[in-house]
Amino acid sequence: MEEIIKASxxxxxxxxxxxxxxxxxxxxxxxxxxxxxxxxxHYSKLNETRMNRLEKTIVISPENTERINLLRRKYIWLVISEGWCGDAAQLLPIMHKMEVLSDNIDFKIVLRDENPALMDKFLTNGGRSIPKLIVLDKETLEVLADWGPRPKEAFDLIKNYKEKHGVIDEKIKTELQMWYLHDKGLSTQNELIELMRLLEIQE
Known part of the structure; x- marks a missing residue:
């Protein structure tokens, strides 16, 4: 794993x-x-518009701002992404705004299809689902945790729809984007903050 991380x-x-x-x-x-x-x-164009909007509208809550400033260890947030991925377009602006608030997070992005060896170490139910956040110790490059491809409530929304209908179609993709719109990034913030809190107390 260390060699794959170093190569990516x-x-x-x-x-x-x-x-x-x-x-x-x-x-x-x-x-x-x-x-x-x-x-x-087409999806890449939609995502460009979404990310431009989210960069202007996403706000990290005061509680999460305070909590992210409590981090003591130094981390790399290495995210596997692609420009056409709808979930990545929703989540990367949130991660970016969080890392700006902390001197202890170095946020990096790699492309999925340029890094198959890395992607295959972080599959979701056997699939190359993205975005995938890999939390590394900045000094040792040890993998401490991973998260993704979407917040739990959104993950369950897709999972339940696929179990019922057998496909991921445009209807559920639209529902998912509406979920993100109404959530305003709070679920992602809260889950990532909790993940980091658990890593800090494990030190």
């Missing part, structure tokens, strides 16, 4: 480098990743 980190991007990459590719009519389809390009 040099290819990682800051949040703003990731945003620029996605934007530049869109100007060329492309999405991230080796597979280019009209659907992936």
């Amino acid at each position: 980190l040099p290819k990682s991007l800051t949040y703003f480098e990731y945003r620029k990459l996605v934007t530049d590719l869109l100007l060329e009519g492309k999405s991230t990743g080796p597979i280019q389809t009209d659907d992936l390009l």
